[in-house]
Amino acid sequence: MSSKHHHSKDATAVSCSIITVSDSRTFETDTSGMTIRDLITGHGHNLSNYEIVPDDTNTIGQRVRSSCDNEDCKVVILTGGTGISSRDSTIEAVLPILEKRLDGFGELFRMLSYEEIGAAAMLSRAIGGICNNTAIFALPGSTKAVKLAMESLIIPQLGHIAGLLRRD
DSSP states (O other): OOHHHHTTTOOSSOEEEEEEEOSSOOTTTOHHHHHHHHHHHHTTOEEEEEEEEOSOHHHHHHHHHHHHHOTTOOEEEEESOOSSSTTOOHHHHHGGGOSEEOHHHHHHHHHHHHHHHGGGGGGOOOEEEEETTEEEEEEOSOHHHHHHHIIIIIHHHHHHHHHHHTOO
């Protein structure tokens, strides 16, 4: 199969949901969420939802499931709650929801992070996966980390991911 044929079903405009996980950020102070929004829309994709939720496993899980159940949403991007502190619970909320894991996303993200910040990259628990034909990416809360993940990994593959997920 040629690369051209392989990418023939790629979506040109993907509908995305952003969920910022934070006990303290507001829409005015959420630079990571705004960065994701600006990168998504700046590359011709659509925003189906943007919300800020507390760092609470049940709330995060409910909001991710709700986004995945929305027929219009093809990608859910979370920012925040992926570290190792006692309040960081995004990964614990997202892992049980995933039907398939995209282990390469977290591995590549940590590799790219290592090139920028060194050994501290191992503290990131960023993950990717699939639920209900919807891609889910859980990113750190750092705006610099969000920009790295979005520009290097997610945005370049967004149309292809959405195209693959709409196939039967």
